[in-house]
Amino acid sequence: MYLGLDLGTSELKALLLDRAHRIVALARAPLTVSRPAPLWSEQDPAQWWSALEAVLASLRATHADALASVRAIGLSGQMHGAVAIDADGAVLRPAILWNDGRSAPQCRQLTAQCPQLAAITGNLAMPGFTAPKLLWMREHEPALFARIACVLLPKDWLRFMLGGVLASDMSDASGTLWLDVGARDWSDELLAACGLGREQMPGLVEGSAVAGRLQPALARRWGLQPGIPIAGGGGDNAASAVGMGLVGAGQGFVSLGTSGVIFIGGERFEPKPAAGVHAFCHALPGRWHQMSVMLSAASAVDWAARCFGLGDALALLAAAATLDTGGRRNAPLFLPYLSGERSPHNDPDAEGVLFGLTHAHGPADIAYAVVEGVSLGLRDGLDTLSPPAGELLLVGGGARSGWWAQLLADVLEVPLAVCEGGEAGGALGAARLAWLADGGIESEVCRQPRVLQRFDPAAGTAHWHRRRHLRFKALYAALAPCFAQGATP
Numbered sequence: 001m002y003l004g005l006d007l008g009t010s011e012l013k014a015l016l017l018d019r020a021h022r023i024v025a026l027a028r029a030p031l032t033v034s035r036p037a038p039l040w041s042e043q044d045p046a047q048w049w050s051a052l053e054a055v056l057a058s059l060r061a062t063h064a065d066a067l068a069s070v071r072a073i074g075l076s077g078q079m080h081g082a083v084a085i086d087a088d089g090a091v092l093r094p095a096i097l098w099n100d101g102r103s104a105p106q107c108r109q110l111t112a113q114c115p116q117l118a119a120i121t122g123n124l125a126m127p128g129f130t131a132p133k134l135l136w137m138r139e140h141e142p143a144l145f146a147r148i149a150c151v152l153l154p155k156d157w158l159r160f161m162l163g164g165v166l167a168s169d170m171s172d173a174s175g176t177l178w179l180d181v182g183a184r185d186w187s188d189e190l191l192a193a194c195g196l197g198r199e200q201m202p203g204l205v206e207g208s209a210v211a212g213r214l215q216p217a218l219a220r221r222w223g224l225q226p227g228i229p230i231a232g233g234g235g236d237n238a239a240s241a242v243g244m245g246l247v248g249a250g251q252g253f254v255s256l257g258t259s260g261v262i263f264i265g266g267e268r269f270e271p272k273p274a275a276g277v278h279a280f281c282h283a284l285p286g287r288w289h290q291m292s293v294m295l296s297a298a299s300a301v302d303w304a305a306r307c308f309g310l311g312d313a314l315a316l317l318a319a320a321a322t323l324d325t326g327g328r329r330n331a332p333l334f335l336p337y338l339s340g341e342r343s344p345h346n347d348p349d350a351e352g353v354l355f356g357l358t359h360a361h362g363p364a365d366i367a368y369a370v371v372e373g374v375s376l377g378l379r380d381g382l383d384t385l386s387p388p389a390g391e392l393l394l395v396g397g398g399a400r401s402g403w404w405a406q407l408l409a410d411v412l413e414v415p416l417a418v419c420e421g422g423e424a425g426g427a428l429g430a431a432r433l434a435w436l437a438d439g440g441i442e443s444e445v446c447r448q449p450r451v452l453q454r455f456d457p458a459a460g461t462a463h464w465h466r467r468r469h470l471r472f473k474a475l476y477a478a479l480a481p482c483f484a485q486g487a488t489p
Contacts (some may be wrong), residue, residue, distance in 0.1 A: 004431030077155025122279030163212030234283030250389025256398025260297030292381025334373030
């Protein structure tokens with residue numbers, strides 16, 4: 001049995017996987033985000049630990065025998081978050097998350113100071129990445145910055161708590177802007193630009209390598225074996241790819257989680273920073289991937305359901321599905337930039353917009369506009385990436401809606417498939433990385449799960465989806481100067 005832990009933004013998941021590739025159990029604990037100021041997004045790591053205690057207590061209550069047979073633990077998590085700890089291992093401040101937009105000035109500073117940044121990291125400096133957050137700390141919280149002994153990513157703080165080891169894997173470290181992504185090593189130049197050094201970075205391992213062992217006291221508390229290995233793990237999207245068996249060039253997925261992601265695997269480092277594409281290491285040795293990321297995907301649907309009194313996300317999707325073809329063509333347009341945007345705009349000032357409302361529009365029209373807006377934002381991202389080799393798998397909470405899956409296939413003009421375990425996402429990949437760290441063979445471990453349903457682009461709809469997409473892009477281009485003028489200093 002293998003235990004996968006996935007530390008997301010809205011919940012922590014714990015998954016038990018057996019050697020027959022069967023998901024034996026899946027436990028969840030919710031998480032909340034704090035927004036103490038405009039553009040800020042933070043979580044207290046103590047909340048992550050409480051959630052971990054909750055999911056493991058739940059598994060022990062229902063699957064004690066399975067927990068006792070766990071041979072290794074794997075970790076997956078939200079990327080880019082900055083967890084600063086002091087020499088005693090104490091957390092210095094709440095973690096600054098991936099969707100925090102406060103550090104745009106520091107991004108400009110880092111880009112000016114390091115002209116080779118994009119060539120080294122394969123990425124533009126964006127507020128979501130870790131390095132600009134530390135520059136912000138150095139400027140605004142100098143006393144705390146001076147006490148930093150190590151900067152950890154969220155899942156790696158869990159590793160530190162579980163096993164006492166300061167380590168990160170290549171895929172997650174790729175999102176810091178401190179990694180030389182092609183060389184799979186820390187960049188001394190970029191660390192120095194942030195007032196940091198290698199001594200303040202965790203050690204680097206591949207995602208399938210052992211990086212720590214479970215402390216005996218915790219093993220006794222949860223009914224696990226003491227000293228079992230903890231795998232290097234992966235950033236949430238690389239781990240999801242491992243969970244779906246997407247480890248070859250051209251294979252990829254679309255993720256409809258809090259954020260929206262399109263992920264395409266590759267055999268080499270192929271950066272395209274000018275298009276806002278992320279070029280990261282994969283969670284397995286000798287492989288890389290490209291990724292487009294939009295900051296508000298399923299979270300935009302949750303927001304709209306709440307704000308417009310449409311119930312929950314499932315109710316909003318049901319309302320959107322009632323709109324006929326004519327209604328879809330005349331629906332308002334929605335720009336889903338509720339937390340700014342990454343790919344392809346790299347615009348932390350971008351804002352959500354509902355455009356084109358008339359007296360004829362009702363709740364179903366607004367519901368459709370929101371879901372379509374997220375889908376069109378994902379199409380923006382797809383157009384910046386290397387073409388996929390065939391169908392893309394659909395993962396994340398949004399994958400539960402067949403109606404949205406079909407709309408997305410139509411908008412992207414790419415076949416989509418939903419597989420067993422797709423909703424488990426990074427937790428399944430984390431469990432598989434644990435299996436590999438325990439000596440598993442990649443061809444045996446990283447199988448593609450059974451396809452449950454396929455969604456082919458509907459014939460005859462591409463032309464009007466393209467017209468809607470052109471209007472969507474034109475709307476952002478027209479409003480972008482207004483977003484910048486209204487930005488909070």
